[in-house]
Amino acid sequence: MSPTPQLRDPAVPEILDRGRMEITGRLVDASNATLFGTVALDGVELRCVYKPVRGERPLWDFPDGTLAGREVGAYLVSEVSGLHVVPPTVLRAEAPFGPGMVQAWVSSGDESALTEPSSDGFDGELDEETIRLAAETLVELCEPDTVPDGWLPVLRARDGAGDPVVLVHADHPRLRAMALFDVVVNNADRKGGHVIVAGDGGVYGVDHGLTLHADPKLRTVLWGWIGDDIGEEHTAQLKELRARLAGDFADVLGEHVTRREIAALRSRIDHLLAEPRFPGPEGYGPAIPWPAF
Incomplete structure (x- = not known):
């Protein structure tokens, strides 16, 4: 096998989408089916997380079968805005258990135990604590x-x-970018365990199936900057995202969410640009997800 590419390598999404996939483990404590595995293409192998659409648990406030697409939509917003807080993520049509979200695995710890297959080709059951301990935390x-x-x-x-x-939580610039990203995508599930400090020093968020809803849903543990100015760099990123939403990017995002949800995304960005400060809870529901980790 060739050396594993860096997370930001442009080849990573193609490997996730077209690579030969092998399932090696699963997270049993997750609300929705969450599988671990590898994808290999042209001699390059990546570790990945795979969430098949058929394994999504029905929710009263999010349409059935849309969580995988929302994960991809969140990644696209992260990339187009330049915030870069979501690992490469694709919606894969052909996979072992049907269409689903495939995302590059990120961890700061020793991952060898996470994908070592057993004699029957399946790596048993991994719990939330195992995954949490594989990464340094910025939320305590x-x-x-x-x-x-x-x-x-x-x-x-x-x-x-x-x-x-x-x-x-830490007063970390990359975590600050993630907090802004959560406001933009209306993240209803930013738990402490969804924040990972990767081995390359980057800070990434995972589990974005509950995002991009048209109604206010923001629930997060990253409330530490309420009232702070978002700053010139983030303002420029929001302007770029807003401009792209006025063009072809709206059609690309429209493959994963509805027109109403895209309109709500534009409205959230416009509000942030008009009042460039980190908002507080809006009072429409719990401000922090439960459990918080």
Whole structure:
């Protein structure tokens, strides 16, 4: 096999879309079917996450069978805006369990155990804790007197024993970009475990099936910058995204979400450009997803 390409290599989406796929494991604690595997093309092999459409659990507020497409739509918005906070993601028509989302696997830890096949070709069952420990975290739940210097508080609460705890996250520029991305795509499920510091130093978000809804749905653990100016760089990125939505990109995105949802996306961007500050919760529902990790 040739050396694994860097995550940002333009060849990665093609490998994910056309490569020979082998399933090596699954995440049993996930709400929807989440499989791990490899894709290989022209001597290059990548590790990947595969979520078949047939494994999506029906939801009352998102149309059935649309979560895989929303994951791809979120990736496209991340790329076109220049925020680059989502790993390469494609909607693959041909895969072992039918059409579904295929995404490049990212982790900062030792991944060897995650894709080592057993004698029957399947790598058993992986739990959420195994995956979480494979990555350094930028979001923590800690005691009030142990908050890391410079970290931003989000929520004060009490744990199951009644002791005080604080939900905090790092004041990290890439995490800040992710928080803005979540506002733009109306992410209803930004858990702490969905934030990964990759081995290349990048910070990526995963699990974007609950995005791009037309109604306000923002639920996130990244509330630490409420009221802060989004800054010139992010303002320029929003302007670029808005301009592209006025052209052919709207048609590309329209393959995954509805016209109404694209119109709502434009409206969210326009609001951010008119008032370029990180918003707070709008009061339409819970501000933080549960569980938070």
